[in-house]
Ligand code: AP5
């Protein structure tokens with residue numbers, strides 16, 4: 001029923017696009033937005049990891065690219081993203097976490113939304129939030145990340161270390177580093193962001209939609225600012241017909 005409350009309480013939200021480099025906090029913030037407004041988090045990284053886990057042909061193709069920190073080719077993303085956005089839970093809005101990541105993806109998304117959403121409903125226009133975090137901080141966040149393979153608990157050796165070095169606080173399991181958090185892969189992911197995703201920032205800036213935000217402050221403070229942006233944006237939106 002929590003979803004129903006969110007439904008009636010917040011109405012039409014529209015697309016919320018979170019831009020920012022790896023480690024900027026897109027996933028962290030997307031979860032808070034999803035919980036407050038009752039709209040789904042759509043992380044292309046999670047969708048791709050799911051394809052990898054299921055051993056689909058897309059997953060097999062994507063895995064090697066993801067493992068070395070590159071970007072999966074645009075045309076492999078479109079069918080997967082379109083299928084997800086057409087699901088009923090996206091009607092009032094959705095959070096895009098990690099998409100679009102190239103200028104071509106941004107153009108594709110605009111065309112898709114125009115054709116499949118804005119023609120047929122009165123969905124709110126997208127709100128685009130850019131989380132800005134400096135390079136050194138990103139490196140510490142990403143290279144310091146450790147996880148427990150048993151319970152999924154996350155640690156960071158710089159900011160949130162386990163009580164005993166290298167071991168999970170809860171069950172003592174040795175902590176692991178996910179493949180794409182190894183230092184050389186992190187550097188490649190950050191380079192891909194600079195080369196391929198920065199143009200997306202410019203794309204939305206040129207449209208007057210970009211809302212830059214300092215992501216280098218406590219996560220709860222970032223969340224509060226994001227809620228403020230979404231609340232003022234949605235106050236201009238019409239209700240979506242159920
Ligand atoms: P994806 O899964 O999207 O990963 P990413 O964006 O590269 O990086 P993260 O998920 O690590 O960063 P995040 O911004 O979500 O930060 P988080 O909240 O976790 O993509 C993985 C791969 O899939 C890509 O490399 C690519 O190959 C492929 N892919 C995905 N989408 C694609 C696309 N559209 N096109 C082509 N290829 C695609 O936070 C990070 C850490 O920081 C956490 O430990 C967190 O606790 C901490 N943290 C968060 N906020 C704060 C804060 N305010 N203060 C201190 N610490 C914080």
Ligand code: MG
Nearest residue numbers: 026027043045
């Ligand atoms: Mg993420």
